[in-house]
Amino acid sequence: MFKHKLIPLLLPVAAALSLAACxxxxxxxxxxxxxSPQLKQNRDDDSSHVPYKYVEPVVWSRYTQVVLDPVAVYQGADNQFGDMKNDDRTExxxxxxxxxxxxLSKRFDVTKQAGLNTLRxxxxxxxxxxxxPIVGQVMHFDIAGNLYNGVQAVRGGQGAFSGSVSYAVEIYDSSSGKLLKAYVSKQYPNAMNLPAAFGSLSAARTGLDKGADALVSQLR
Structure with a gap:
């Protein structure tokens, strides 16, 4: 009976899969x-996750401490939250x-004071x-959805009807105030990650986990 109830849902979903990639x-x-004025289009292999970036030649290993500014929720007219509620943005x-x-605390000593050998x-x-809702989970059980998500997983692409998160990272030398690195990133779970499909914000949280790991690896 459950299978029959899903058929009306899956038919339009299957038709929409051809559009999901874009x-x-x-x-x-x-x-x-x-x-923003320094950001340039990224033409490297990681451009699907980091479409824009700026970087100075830096010996990251000489930095041993980091100051973390409070995370800002972007208020510009070109934000990409859609109709997401403010409470969800804050969460x-x-x-x-x-x-x-x-x-970052696994790589640096986190401090509140600017100084030598300290990043901000x-x-x-x-x-x-x-x-x-519903469709994002069903895609992991539907044959067409699984095929699509399997291809996306190999390509490093976003799963069908899966959530994501976008953010900007700006890294400065805390003592001089010089911008050393900046980029805009979009992160999301592996397309075959079933647990991340449950909960409206789970995919975005998983994307932030991946983004944090990616940042630390770049600063080694």
């Missing part, structure tokens, strides 16, 4: 981000602050997509 949030070099910003601080990291949550 749907969703595509980050921009957000105009109200202070580093994601709080999770971002906790997650990035935890990950500014994080701005710029957008997010929720996983589409």
């Amino acid at each position: 749907a969703g949030v595509q980050p921009v070099p957000y105009t109200a981000i202070s580093s 994601l910003a709080n999770y971002m602050a906790e997650t990035f601080a935890k990950k 990291v500014k994080l701005t949550l710029t957008g997010a997509e929720k996983t589409t």
Whole structure:
């Protein structure tokens, strides 16, 4: 009986799969981000997750401490939250602050004081997509959905009707105030990650986990 109830839902979903690859949030070099004038289109292999970036030649190993600014929720007109409620935006910003601080503390001593050999990291949550209720979960059990998500997983692409998170990272030398690195990123779970499909913000949280790991690996 459950299978028969799903048929009316799955038919339009299957038809929509051909459009899923080009749907969703595509980050921009957000105009109200202070580093926006320096951001350039990224043409490297990681461009699907980091479409815009700026980087100076830096010996990251000489930095041993980090100051973390409070995570900002982007208010510019080109934000990509859609109709997401402010409470959800705040929840994601709080999770971002906790997650990035935890990950960065494995590489740096976290401090509140600027100084020599100390980075200042500014994080701005710029957008997010929720996983589409019911459909996002059904895609992991439907044959067509599983095939699509399997291909996306291999490509490193976003799962069908899955959520995501977009944000900006700006890294400064805390003593001189010089911008060392900046980028805009979009992160989401592996397309075959079933647990991340449950809960409207689970995919965005998983994306923040991945983003924090990616940042730490770049600063080694």
